[in-house]
Amino acid sequence: MAEREQKRKPAPAKQDEVVDDAPAKSETGEKIKAELDDLLDEIDEVLEVNAEEFVKSYVQKGGE
Amino acid sequence: MALRKVLGIETEYGILIRGAADSNPIAASSVLINAYVNDLARGAAPAGATPKIGWDFEDESPGNDARGYAPEGTMAPEIETHLVNAVLTNGARYYVDHAHPELSTPECADARTVVVFDLAAEAILRRSMTAANRTLPPGQEIVVYKNNSDRKGNSYGCHENYLMDRTVPFGRIVTHVMPHFITRQLFCGAGKVGSEANGVPTEEVPFQLSQRADFFEEEVGLETTLKRPIVNTRDEPHADAQKYRRLHVIVGDANLAEVSTFLKVGTTALVLSMIEDDFLPREFVFAAPVQTLRRVSYDLSLQRPLELVDGSTVTALEVQWELLDRAKKFGEVQGFECVGGDEAGREIVRRWESVLAALETDPSSAADQVDWVAKYRLIDGYRERHGLQWDDARLAAMDIQYHDLRADKGLAGRVGLERITTDGEVELATVEPPVDTRAYFRGKCLQRWGDAIVAANWDSLVFDIGGDPLRRVPMMEPMRGTKSHVGSLIDECASAAELLERLGT
Secondary structure, three states: OOHHHHEEEEEEEEOOOOOOOOOOOOOOHHHHHHHHHHHHHHHOOOOOOOHHHHHHOOOOOOOO | OOOOOOOEEEEOOOOEOOOOOOOOOOHHHHHHHHHHHHHHHHOOOOOOOOOOOOOOOOOOOOOEOOOOOOOOOOOOOOOOOOOOOOEEEOOOOOEOOOOEEEEEOOOOOOOOHHHHHHHHHHHHHHHHHHHHHHHOOOOOEEEEOOOOOOOOEEEEOOOEEEEEOOOOHHHHHHHHHHHHHHHHHHHOOOOOOOOOOOOOOOOOOOOOOOOOHHHHEEEEEOOOOOOOOEOOOEOOOOOOOOOOOEEEOOOOOOOOOOHHHHHHHHHHHHHHHHHOOOOOOOOOOOHHHHHHHHHHHOOOOOOOOOEEEEOOOEOHHHHHHHHHHHHHHHHHHHHOOOHHHHHHHHHHHHHHHHHHHHHHHHHHHOOOHHHHHHHHHHHHHHHHHHOOOOHHHHHHHHHHHEEEEOOOOOHHHHHHOOOOOHHHHHHHHHHOOOOOHHHHHHHHHHHHHHHHHHEEEEEEEOOOOOOOEEEEEEEOOOOOOHHHHHHHHHHHHOOOHHHHHOOOO
16 A cells, blocks of 8 residues: 555654554553453443434534 | 733533423523523522623624635624523633534633633533423433534534734744644544545544544635634634734534643644744645545544645654644743743643653553543444444444533543543632633622623623713733732722722723
């Protein structure tokens, strides 16, 4: 893909090579994963029950 | 030297009446705001709002164009003078705009204070819901959402305002603020599942950084409701028009993350100050700004090269690193007085650097600071757990519910976003004005002499002290009327008449 042939600018680059977004396997990574699991357990109770109906009914007029 | 950046945010909230067969958003918005105002008037708060005080439209001219002309075929925004319009004792304006409740914060003199008053606005909306719902039939409920789109192509705004020096050529502002507006979504996008732009399928854009990028069609212009421009030219300073310009920014998202709001206004205030002082040597001129705004929003890798007019490319992060680098030098050379002093300026720079570093190394590590990252982490986690496709309605529902302002339903309140304010200062800011702008004079006069004030707006108060004709007190200087200027005067005066006499109006 042509897009990938990016030319890096001489910006005040912090680090030139960027890590792929592979999940971090460090301890912090595990901790973050556990927190997310807890959060997902917890929100199950508050999520809109009929998602499809809710999304359909959420209609606004344009503003500004 | 760059002017002190007086700042504010105006937010239009999404609104639903749940449990009603028919939901009229204009009526619902009026019910909401009236319920709040009546609740205060009943004495629930010591320093109440001012139900009788209307907004004074005398000096409103949203049709003026900063470029000095109005291109053919553009329509001036309409002013709706007949709808609910309240001025609050914290200096804010709370009103119905189109079909939304809207709250404009008072003028603030630094980014952190804007965050405090933006949260105070949320608290006011939350209290309004409670008050309004007491008046509705059983089973009905008004719910307010702090987002910018209904996911069906209808968008409503969260606008920012920055006081600028009138002598700075508008063209220079456009040139240098454009790359910031295109790339700042990295840390102030509120995130959205899918796209509302024509012909962009979910497979292509399952999730994007910004709520609003889909809705921008022009680079520069006066419109706010159709053909939205990245740089808005509304020229309505609400202050001495010989000296000042108010840059009206419509490109941003409404944020729930305090750090996102702080950085949105803090970095923009710094960039605008650098523009005033001609401190930005390099112009990033994008080949196609409107498309680039979307390209940045659609790219979760944050690595996509963006084409400049000279044929070279740059990434959004590289633009931001360079702006940050210049801002640091700006602070060393010029100081940070324009953004609220050295401590305030250094805090913007510190958080700016820290969030860019997080986004560059591992975006998910910014989940406690940046709305889109927090939302993505939550929704993507749910999607993986339940094996859903990105077009599943449950994910779209979570997207909307992230912005639900009800304390027990809103998802943003549960994802562990970092706080930079305290509950105490936010609560106080629902009734007390900022001390260091003219909002202090407006708010304090409303607290003390609400009965004698018949109308208010950003740059004046109109008093009726009986007998005499109405007396207008102009406030054309946003940095005058502060506590240090008028605090003791207001304290010493026993009546509005005495105040007017001592002011010599």
